[in-house]
Structure formats: structure tokens, C-alpha cells
Amino acid sequence: MDETGPSVEVDVGGVGYEVLLPIFLWPEVQALAGESELDESGSRPEIGLHIHYSATANQPVPVLVGFLRRAERDFFRKFISVEGIGPAKAVKAMNISVSSIARAIEQEDRATLTRLPGIGARGADKIIATLRGKLVAEAALQDGGISKPVDRSVFEGRRVSVDAIETITALGYPRSEARRWVEEALADNPALTTIEELTLAVLRGRDTRD
Numbered sequence: 505m506d507e508t509g510p511s512v513e514v515d516v517g518g519v520g521y522e523v524l525l526p527i528f529l530w531p532e533v534q535a536l537a538g539e540s541e542l543d544e545s546g547s548r549p550e551i552g553l554h555i556h557y558s559a560t561a562n563q564p565v566p567v568l569v570g571f572l573r574r575a576e577r578d579f580f581r582k583f584i585s586v587e588g589i590g591p592a593k594a595v596k597a598m599n600i601s602v603s604s605i606a607r608a609i610e611q612e613d614r615a616t617l618t619r620l621p622g623i624g625a626r627g628a629d630k631i632i633a634t635l636r637g638k639l640v641a642e643a644a645l646q647d648g649g650i651s652k653p654v655d656r657s658v659f660e661g662r663r664v665s666v667d668a669i670e671t672i673t674a675l676g677y678p679r680s681e682a683r684r685w686v687e688e689a690l691a692d693n694p695a696l697t698t699i700e701e702l703t704l705a706v707l708r709g710r711d712t713r714d
Contacts, residue, residue, distance in 0.1 A: 510530050521568060526569070553571065553572065556571070556577050575645050579642045583631075588627065588630065593622055597620040600651055601645075603644070609632055609639055617632070669682045672685065
């Protein structure tokens, strides 16, 4: 997970592409994936995404943004039509569901829009002026319905755990053991918040037991 938001790797014909996800989708994506990230077999679920592709002269490296529903992608394209809101800023701002944002725009709910990361009062006014009256369908969308901001720290913590397990497994330890050791290390010291800290704590624990 980077400053913009969580991401997934999509395999297309053996080529991996990083696809950003608005954080409001992450609970649904993790529910679909289940425990596959930690599966001994290494298998991964098939999850369909509607992808927005963006590349400009100022940003030649393509930015791929994924959504679970076509209507969410359509909203995103309208959202980035607002002056001053590019793809990266839009992804970061979307910490509540599309239907919740669209309703806030249609109802001129500046307070909700102002609380979106990186938007502020002036940005909220621009969004309303540009999009009000154009989001009736999105406001009624049957999506995740997440009206409260998703807690980013919860998913950052899970990502650190998964990456630490992958690192320890790459050193030749069984995945099931690596997973148990990581859980034990976090139970002993919840302050381990980086991959490096967590991995070192596990390996040091192995040294003292060997």
C-alpha cells in the first residue's frame, strides 16, 4: 500500500500490472480474496475489475485504477473531470463508497465532501459546481454503501503481515510456520509496524529457540 492507496497485481498473459484501488473497495476485495494471500498452495482468486487507464504528457507512466462495478469506474471518470482532481488525487479521496460521494454532491453536502482526503472546502465547491445534477444514477447505486471512512491502518497492518510471511517463506521456512510465527510476534509486540521490524522479530525468535 502506497501513499495513493492499496493496490493489487493483475496477471495478464504472464505480465503483472499494478492496479490501484480506492480504499473504500478494500473490504469487499479482501472478502472476495479470503485467506488466499496466505494459502499454502499460493493460488489466487479470480476477481473481475473494471479498469481505468490514464497516461498524459505530464504523467507518461500509465496509472491503472480498478473498480468492482462499471458504474464506479464511470463515476471516477466524471470525478477526474473536475478541475484540479487528477487520477491519483481522486483515488486517494475515495475513502467512502461512490454512492455516498454521489449523494453528497447531489445534496450539496459540503461537510461530507470536505472530509474526503485532499479535497477541502474549495475543492468541495468545485466538485458540486461541476457534477451536481449529473450523478443521479450513481447516488442510487447498489454498491458497498460505505458512508464512514475506511480505516487505512487496518489494511496497512494486514499488508505488512502478508509481506513478512512472504519474506520468511522465501528464506526456506514453511508458509504455515511463517504465518504462525508472525501472528505470535505481533501478539507479543503490536508495535511492530514495518515488514523489516516484523521479519527481524520472527527471525530473532527462531535464533533463540534453535
